[in-house]
């Protein structure tokens with residue numbers, strides 16, 4: 001989101017996520033996202049050279065609490081904030097001074113909103129800053145512990161899915177989405193392989209048997225649509241041209257579902273991906289496939 005501006009100013013952007021923070025928590029993702037957008041947006045806006053850092057690390061735990069505090073730091077090498085203004089900047093509509101406003105535009109409203117959102121999430125926000133050197137905004141948010149809400153083994157068995165040999169090819173170029181999809185599918189007992197563009201997907205499909213393809217549409221080298229066309233036209237040696245292909249797409253617009261079906265895709269799910277929706281769609285598509293094939297086809301004898 002901030003990449004164009006960061007690149008234009010030749011800033012470096014460092015992301016750091018402590019492994020101790022990784023895992024599943026439940027919280028207000030929308031509010032957290034808004035706070036990060038406000039703070040990172042300000043950091044980029046008020047920094048003309050140097051770096052922006054975004055870090056998440058475990059916060060201080062109260063032994064009695066089941067909540068998981070996470071501490072976020074947004075660091076910049078920007079113009080900084082004078083000591084006398086450090087509390088004021090979180091008040092609605094206040095800005096550092098007229099000259100700053102002239103140069104950089106206002107940041108006050110975003111900070112006031114961020115403070116409110118952080119407090120609603122059970123945390124607090126503060127800033128350390130040296131004028132001319134940079135600033136570091138820190139805030140904490142308390143999350144609830146959460147188990148990933150993937151269907152459990154019993155639920156999968158009730159759906160008769162997945163069988164241990166059900167193998168899914170994930171085609172996805174975005175590392176975060178890929179990790180999410182792998183965790184969701186492996187966590188539900190599927191065998192998973194991945195490809196990061198359409199062309200490598202095709203070579204994997206010709207070299208290995210798969211039961212289903214999860215196909216991102218926007219891919220480098222060869223798009224998901226092109227890859228689907230080639231599979232459907234039986235141009236991929238060793239690959240069943242009727243293999244179910246589920247589009248995973250950011251185009252969550254009305255009418256797209258029909259368009260994707262016309263392009264030869266079996267079904268589609270939209271980003272951001274909901275794990276339950278993902279798994280039920282896969283389950284439904286695989287079940288339909290079994291019905292089409294008929295049960296016990298391999299063991300049946302010709303008349």
Ligand code: MN
Pocket residue numbers: 172173174216217218219
């Ligand atoms: Mn993509």
